[in-house]
Amino acid sequence: MRVIYEQMFQEFNRVLLKNGFSMEKAQVCARIFTENSRDGVYSHGLNSFPSFILSLQKGTIDISSQPVKVEAFGAMERWDAKYGPGMINATFAMNRAVELAKENGIGCVALKNSNHWMRGATYGWQAADSGCVGLCWTTALPAIPPWGGKEAKLGNNPIVFSIPREGGHVVLDIAISQFSYGKMRTYQLNNEMLPMNGGYDTEGNLTNDPGKILESRLALPIGYWKGAGLALVIDLISMVLSGGRCVSELGKQETEHGISQVFTAFDLSRLPGHSEMSERINQVLDDFHDTELLDGFDRVRYPGEGTSHMRKENMEKGIPVVESIWNQVLAL
């Protein structure tokens, strides 16, 4: 079953308004949930919407609050998100980083007391749509052990890089774990092993059995010791820049809320040679695509390439939905 973009947006908007969101905030959240499904990231689109609405009842999201500026030093600002909806805060923060970049060449907003931003790529696309290179990351609940350890101490902190390009931005959105827990659940439901080790079993052995990793809750970071290090530095930088919570503090809470994030934008529009840059980016991507392939692959894709294709297809044909979840939303 497919639902057209406008209809999905209107349904999300309706439910958010019914749940007390202001018109402006409902529109931002409805747009992001719809865009996530439109881009093929259903897990952070329609499929997350009912649980997002349910989570409002926990009281960890304050739908009425606005981010408040805490400190400003030229091109760097600290904001307190005051526990507002994560998507609203992140959109606001990246927008502010872009404004600072347009004034100063580069801009950075460090945010504390925010909530789950759903899909990181959203804010990468946002920066690129404004003609900026975007770099942002978020902290998250402990889910990854230090290299050599077998307790979850490090956040599966996603990091996002984006480069604007006519015809489709390049946007990399990666969490620190090799596989997301959602992806591992899918493998488990299909009775399949992961194509490579994705975490540890409860004994501390590396395994590609998704069920064992879902039991231990110990995901393997990309690059083993390297990803573990990356998770730690993202946590520390988020804490020192924002003044907000670190990952171990999040781990002491019952739910993931009040998280720290950093948004950086680099303005390209005033750099000389800007107009030729799209051509140079295309040359890099042409060279990237022009590779002999491994068996089993029919092409290689740059980060964001699949998104651009999926977006076009879903705008033309409608957005695929799991019918039961769509009906759940209609009934909200």
Add this chain to the structure above:
Amino acid sequence: MRVIYEQMFQEFNRVLLKNGFSMEKAQVCARIFTENSRDGVYSHGLNSFPSFILSLQKGTIDISSQPVKVEAFGAMERWDAKYGPGMINATFAMNRAVELAKENGIGCVALKNSNHWMRGATYGWQAADSGCVGLCWTTALPAIPPWGGKEAKLGNNPIVFSIPREGGHVVLDIAISQFSYGKMRTYQLNNEMLPMNGGYDTEGNLTNDPGKILESRLALPIGYWKGAGLALVIDLISMVLSGGRCVSELGKQETEHGISQVFTAFDLSRLPGHSEMSERINQVLDDFHDTELLDGFDRVRYPGEGTSHMRKENMEKGIPVVESIWNQVLAL
């Protein structure tokens, strides 16, 4: 055999002066080579020094040139390194990024036409010594295939994050490949297999045989598709910010020279709560260390922890040297 810091520094300085370096530039290069060995990164310290001197004869490094400012927009600047020595350029660029950060909260220098910076962590420590969070990366020769491809298209572009901390900064310095070629050569010389897959053989099969990877020159990126994406975005961002060469252009040259790099600093010294931050960082690191261990590990280490220990030991006992290489330097 061990050599004390001051003696090693003076020998490097002598050889550099003899090879036409100015007093100021000789001191910077001699210091960095000595510090790299002092910190235990011998591959980028003493062990690289003779080949660095040899490379001066190729004419791809112009030891007399100075970086020149090309564009300035507030907190963001573009500099042309004019093919000067990479260590001098990188030290200059991070210093300038820190100056911009002290004025604007955040500062960024994009550098084109530079040369090999030796060890990335050097510039992370430098930013942290100035009270800044540092973030920098460099491009490098193609050495990694896109995910699904079997031709080296992507640079093994190292990325560095640093967080200042009393008692020893946290500094992560990671290349994109799971193992460096130097490390793989060491395994090969010892007739050992890598502890996990580190690249492809010439047929395109993943392997942990270092000899086969050294033959194919196809290293495996951290996190498979994730690291490949990371290598690509670092290349693109370096190119669009600096206006300099991309990785595929480097690959068409006979040697790695004229590379693009980005240096970003985030000033912490004016942020409120700065004085308590070291305490909070220590709490995070205490929690990190307080983990049950996997078999075969006696502790977990944060990025930079080993460096701090090694630095202390080598300053006390002298810096270990391979005697033949040390004698080579004495004879230069």
